[in-house]
Amino acid sequence: MIDLSKLQRFGFPATTFLLPELEKQNIECGTLYLSETAKKKPPRITHSDNAAKNTIIVCCPLDAPIMLQGSDNLVVIIGASNKQARMGLNFWGDNAIFAIGQGTTVGGLEAEFRNDDALIIGADCMISKGVTFRPNDMHPVFDETDRQINKSAPIVVRDHVWIGQSVMVLKGKTIEAGAVIGAGSVITKDVPQACAVGGNPAKIVRERIYWTRDRIPTYSERQEAKSYIQPVIGVAATGR
Numbered sequence: 018m019i020d021l022s023k024l025q026r027f028g029f030p031a032t033t034f035l036l037p038e039l040e041k042q043n044i045e046c047g048t049l050y051l052s053e054t055a056k057k058k059p060p061r062i063t064h065s066d067n068a069a070k071n072t073i074i075v076c077c078p079l080d081a082p083i084m085l086q087g088s089d090n091l092v093v094i095i096g097a098s099n100k101q102a103r104m105g106l107n108f109w110g111d112n113a114i115f116a117i118g119q120g121t122t123v124g125g126l127e128a129e130f131r132n133d134d135a136l137i138i139g140a141d142c143m144i145s146k147g148v149t150f151r152p153n154d155m156h157p158v159f160d161e162t163d164r165q166i167n168k169s170a171p172i173v174v175r176d177h178v179w180i181g182q183s184v185m186v187l188k189g190k191t192i193e194a195g196a197v198i199g200a201g202s203v204i205t206k207d208v209p210q211a212c213a214v215g216g217n218p219a220k221i222v223r224e225r226i227y228w229t230r231d232r233i234p235t236y237s238e239r240q241e242a243k244s245y246i247q248p249v250i251g252v253a254a255t256g257r
Contacts, residue, residue: 019050019074023091023114024137027173033118033140034093037076046085047071054078054098077102087111090130097122103146106130118142118176129155135171142174143230145200147183154188175210177245179228195245197228211246 024034039050046064050073058078064071064085071085077096080103090108093116102123106115110132117123118140125146128136134152138144153169160166170189174180178192181200192198192208199215199222208214213223227242234242 019072021091021093024093024116027135027137027171029118029137029139029176033176034095034116035119036074036095037098039074039076047073047088050074052076052098058101060094071108079104081105084108087113087132091115093117095119095121102126104128110134124148124182126150129153131155131169134169135173137171138174139176139178139194141177141230143179145180145182145184148180149185151185152188177242195227195242197226210248 019036021034037052039052042049044062046068047070051059054077055075058080060073060075060079061082062085068085069088071088071090073083073092075094077094077098078101079094080101082105083092084107087108087110089111090113094102096102096117097120100122104123104126106128108130110130112133113130114135115128115130117138120140121138121142123144126144126148128150131153136150136152150172152172154167157165158167172186172188173191175192175194177194178196180198183201184198186204190204190207193210195211196208197213198204199213202215202219203217205218211225211227212221213226214220215222225246227246229238229242231238
């Protein structure tokens with residue numbers, strides 16, 4: 018039984034990170050679990066001598082170097098079983114979490130993790146090329162009392178979010194379900210549900226929108242995508 022309890026505090030339904038049958042492999046820096054499709058193109062893992070007790074779960078073909086310098090990190094990459102995901106992940110500390118849910122596709126993602134950092138991406142998201150997530154500032158900054166003033170904070174991307182090319186998402190931000198992030202945007206604030214944002218810093222350009230993965234969607238696909246906008250319409254109608 019694989020322990021995914023670390024993901025519970027982020028409030029995703031259990032189906033977002035539902036695991037298929039996996040093969041367990043003991044590696045020098047921890048444990049690697051691979052699905053049948055992931056075995057066709059497994060991650061390229063490098064690690065320091067002191068890296069230990071890391072858990073890496075991969076359920077799709079992966080073009081990804083994963084560098085581990087610490088211990089007790091959790092990597093869960095479910096994605097789309099028939100599509101290769103591309104990313105680069107560097108773990109410089111301990112107890113970090115990186116997770117991608119069911120059906121999410123990744124054209125090119127980069128992320129760096131320090132102690133206790135978290136980046137959680139939900140189900141059915143579409144991540145374009147050159148997308149960077151920064152759950153930390155990489156280097157600490159202190160005030161005159163020696164108190165660190167730029168601590169890390171988790172990044173959460175809810176289900177069915179489309180992130181365009183060359184976007185940067187900064188620490189502590191949540192992108193709600195159904196949102197669209199325009200190419201080249203820098204996310205410095207939380208993004209509300211079912212809206213489109215763009216710019217540096219990103220601002221809302223349209224509210225109550227929905228998007229589909231297929232260029233010519235069927236009626237059922239449109240209705241499913243539109244379900245993410247329904248709670249927003251309901252809130253607007255009641256004036257809350």
